[in-house]
Amino acid sequence: MIHVFIGTKAQFIKMAPVMQELERRRIAYNFIDAGQHGGLTSDLIQQFELRAPDVLLRSERANIVGLGEAVAWAAKNIARAAFRSRQAFKELFRSEGGICLIHGDTLTTLLSLFYARRCGIKVAHIEAGLRSHDLFNPFPEEIIRLVAMRYSDLLFAPSDWAAENLRQMGCAWKAVKVGGNTVADAVRYARENINGKKQQNKPYVVASIHRVENIYSRSRLTAIVALMERIAQERQVIFVLHEPTRSQLARFDLEHRLLRNQMIQMLPLQSYLTFIGLLASADFIVTDGGSVQEESYFLDVPCLVMRKKTERQEGLGQNVLLAGFEKNRVDQFLRSFSALRRAETCDDLSPSRTIVDHLLAWA
Numbered sequence: 001m002i003h004v005f006i007g008t009k010a011q012f013i014k015m016a017p018v019m020q021e022l023e024r025r026r027i028a029y030n031f032i033d034a035g036q037h038g039g040l041t042s043d044l045i046q047q048f049e050l051r052a053p054d055v056l057l058r059s060e061r062a063n064i065v066g067l068g069e070a071v072a073w074a075a076k077n078i079a080r081a082a083f084r085s086r087q088a089f090k091e092l093f094r095s096e097g098g099i100c101l102i103h104g105d106t107l108t109t110l111l112s113l114f115y116a117r118r119c120g121i122k123v124a125h126i127e128a129g130l131r132s133h134d135l136f137n138p139f140p141e142e143i144i145r146l147v148a149m150r151y152s153d154l155l156f157a158p159s160d161w162a163a164e165n166l167r168q169m170g171c172a173w174k175a176v177k178v179g180g181n182t183v184a185d186a187v188r189y190a191r192e193n194i195n196g197k198k199q200q201n202k203p204y205v206v207a208s209i210h211r212v213e214n215i216y217s218r219s220r221l222t223a224i225v226a227l228m229e230r231i232a233q234e235r236q237v238i239f240v241l242h243e244p245t246r247s248q249l250a251r252f253d254l255e256h257r258l259l260r261n262q263m264i265q266m267l268p269l270q271s272y273l274t275f276i277g278l279l280a281s282a283d284f285i286v287t288d289g290g291s292v293q294e295e296s297y298f299l300d301v302p303c304l305v306m307r308k309k310t311e312r313q314e315g316l317g318q319n320v321l322l323a324g325f326e327k328n329r330v331d332q333f334l335r336s337f338s339a340l341r342r343a344e345t346c347d348d349l350s351p352s353r354t355i356v357d358h359l360l361a362w363a
Helices: 009-024 038-047 067-082 086-093 107-118 141-151 160-168 183-193 218-231 243-251 255-259 272-281 290-299 327-339 351-362
Strands: 002-006 029-033 099-103 122-126 154-157 175-177 204-208 236-241 264-268 284-287 303-305 320-322
Touching: 002 009, 002 107, 009 029, 009 038, 009 099, 009 122, 009 183, 009 290, 009 351, 029 086, 038 272, 067 107, 099 107, 099 351, 107 122, 107 141, 122 141, 122 351, 154 160, 154 351, 160 175, 183 272, 183 290, 183 351, 204 272, 218 236, 218 243, 218 255, 218 284, 218 327, 236 243, 236 272, 243 255, 255 264, 272 290, 284 290, 290 303, 290 320, 303 327, 320 327
Parallel strands: 002 029, 002 099, 099 122, 122 154, 154 175, 204 236, 204 284, 236 264, 284 303, 303 320
Antiparallel strands: none
């Protein structure tokens, strides 16, 4: 039996193509939703035409948004798991043996790894091999990745670079190169299902900022707001806000600067299809998110990444500029973004199909 154990918005988006591929081949799987982003689950399931989860660890249909709340939730579940009987885990996984698919670098990744190992089930880590090589940047994602890669039985590396990182960790023997990130399949699906109407009638930029190291730093968040104001002098800015970002903008008394600017439109999180439509038609993107960086690459839209380091290689040196908060690099991007384009085509890429092929062969 194949078990798919996920819980965040990004995990649903990136694992949806794998589940679609399993369903296309009529391969049975056990779908476990940890509920970390429970308020988004039903919408994502509907958009990707997936079936409902078999198991819900958290019944509340609301997102766990704050860092403290997320850590407390994960710690409580891990502590509870430590004292659960093996029989209770068998009820969760619904079968003896099999393999549990975990994804990425979130607290749900850590939780799903612990649950599967506790039950004696093999673990396959999707999106393995990504490294920033800095334990605290990003935190705690880099640490979670290291733990997941070390204790998983099968590692699906999205690139040669990721596979080399696994080799350097001594994990090459359990690594499989899949030729790309599964978000390539998700973006393709979204583009095929987007309403054909253009999202905006005038040039615009999309911004998406949510990383802990940015939104909990007054100086960095102030710099980001100043950048939005600068861009808004020439273009409409569509700022898609995560709830923690909105809260921190209010806390640092920055939200009013965005609200009073008629060239800045603040939107709540959008459906995935709508968001991809916005990204696809944008002049450029400003983000600190790894997934948005990847999506910009597959959409071939210029992207300014507000991070000092990134574990994602997609688009770097092509359509993506890693700027950190260096003014000269930001200036360089704003002057020449239109020349930043992807070097190669990705139309035939289907990492999800490759993953399922290997799962069947491995089993």
